[in-house]
Amino acid sequence: MALYYVAHRLFAAHDRALGAYVAHHLARRFGPDAVFLPFCDTDEENLDHPCKGRRLFELDSERLARIDAMVAILHGPSLDDGVCMEIGYAAGRGVPVLAVTTDFQVYGPAADTTRRSPFPDPLLQHVVSRMISVPHLGPVGAEGDRFERFLAQNLHAVNRAVTEAVHALASELTSRPALPPAPVNGQRLAYLEPPLYGDKGWTAQVSDALRAHGIVTHHAGRFSNASEAAADWTALARASLAVVDVRGPETPPGAALVIGACAATGRPVFAPEPGCWWTFAHGREPNHRNLMIQYGLTGTFSDLDELTKRLEA
Structure with a gap:
């Protein structure tokens, strides 16, 4: 069934x-x-x-x-x-x-x-x-x-x-091919999802920090050219990890989508501390984001030094 x-x-x-x-x-x-x-x-x-x-x-x-x-x-x-x-x-x-x-x-x-x-x-x-x-x-x-x-x-x-x-x-629905499991050998590629709110130079800063540790980066390009959405998805398929920005009033749709794809395929995915108000619900522990986002993340970081330490762990 x-x-x-x-x-x-x-x-x-x-x-x-x-x-x-x-x-x-x-x-x-x-x-x-x-x-x-x-x-x-x-x-x-x-x-x-x-x-x-x-x-x-x-x-x-x-x-x-x-x-x-x-x-x-x-x-x-x-x-x-x-x-x-x-x-x-x-x-x-x-x-x-x-x-x-x-x-x-x-x-x-x-x-x-x-x-x-x-x-x-x-x-x-x-x-x-x-x-x-x-x-x-x-x-x-x-x-x-x-x-x-x-x-x-x-x-x-x-x-x-x-x-x-x-x-x-x-009827029969078709879908995109499944993403392969995260690669474990060869040169490491990080997929970077830029912020929609706040510091627009954040992606370049993250990229510089990762490259200093021998990690090549792909910057999501669809926000400057919508036709790049396919290239972003292809890059995620080749990436061994992802870094997404979830700061702001809510997690942007694309960042949330990337977190879900990483959770499904065993890719580590990291995000800066969201810096938002906490949410509370009856019988539930406090959450700093939608629980599917919070627990779908591998971890958060307060600064770039903490991010690189997490990658080395």
């Missing part, structure tokens, strides 16, 4: 409800045992464990390591970093990823660009197998007040997106 993983934002009731709606329709078509829904199937609200966040990471990772396809719900310009990490994990294993969105916006690097992407990071578009987009409202009904009618229009769009997702999974 195939196993489908529903990746979705889950920190508010409406997001969990949307994930449950998608999972319900998948279960009607493929059977309840064929669908894994995070938070629901880990019983997150009631789970009792001395290190609950790490245990949730382990439970989700166990499923990610044996799924056959993923349905990833992506909405808004600020994509959920946990979902992006899970997409990277699936894509790193060569698992097809079906992205579902009802966004009416698309994205581009400049106001006058003709190259536009459904996502704010072109690496996502490169790794997903197929995207289902329903950007428009449904037809206007005649029943109810204007708010009921508007609600019905939105629910129509959601239902259409889910129906198309079920049909897509019933």
Whole structure:
């Protein structure tokens, strides 16, 4: 039996409800045992464990390591970093990823660009197998007040997106080839994911520090040229480790994706201390990032000397 993983934002009731709606329709078509829904199937609200966040990471990772396809719900310009990490994990294993969105916006690097992407990071578009987009409202009904009618229009769009997702999974989805395991011999290559917030010279500083230790570096190039997303993914496949910047209000989508791909393929991945507010949830240890990001990282560093010490360990 195939196993489908529903990746979705889950920190508010409406997001969990949307994930449950998608999972319900998948279960009607493929059977309840064929669908894994995070938070629901880990019983997150009631789970009792001395290190609950790490245990949730382990439970989700166990499923990610044996799924056959993923349905990833992506909405808004600020994509959920946990979902992006899970997409990277699936894509790193060569698992097809079906992205579902009802966004009416698309994205581009400049106001006058003709190259536009459904996502704010072109690496996502490169790794997903197929995207289902329903950007428009449904037809206007005649029943109810204007708010009921508007609600019905939105629910129509959601239902259409889910129906198309079920049909897509019933057909054959193709994906990128799986990333190979991290190379252990030969010249070491580090994949560098630059900061989207803060010091733009950070990548060059990290690169200089790594080269001083005999490590060649690849700087992600898709932010200056979106067509470089394929080259970035290829470089990650050749890299023996990755360094990503997760600082700022949230982990950027591409950085989260790279962390997931590294976690799936045994590549060490390091990040500077995020320097953000901590998050707290019932029964869970404090987390300095989305737990899929925090525990997907091999380690963090406060300065470049600490990074090089970690690499030598």
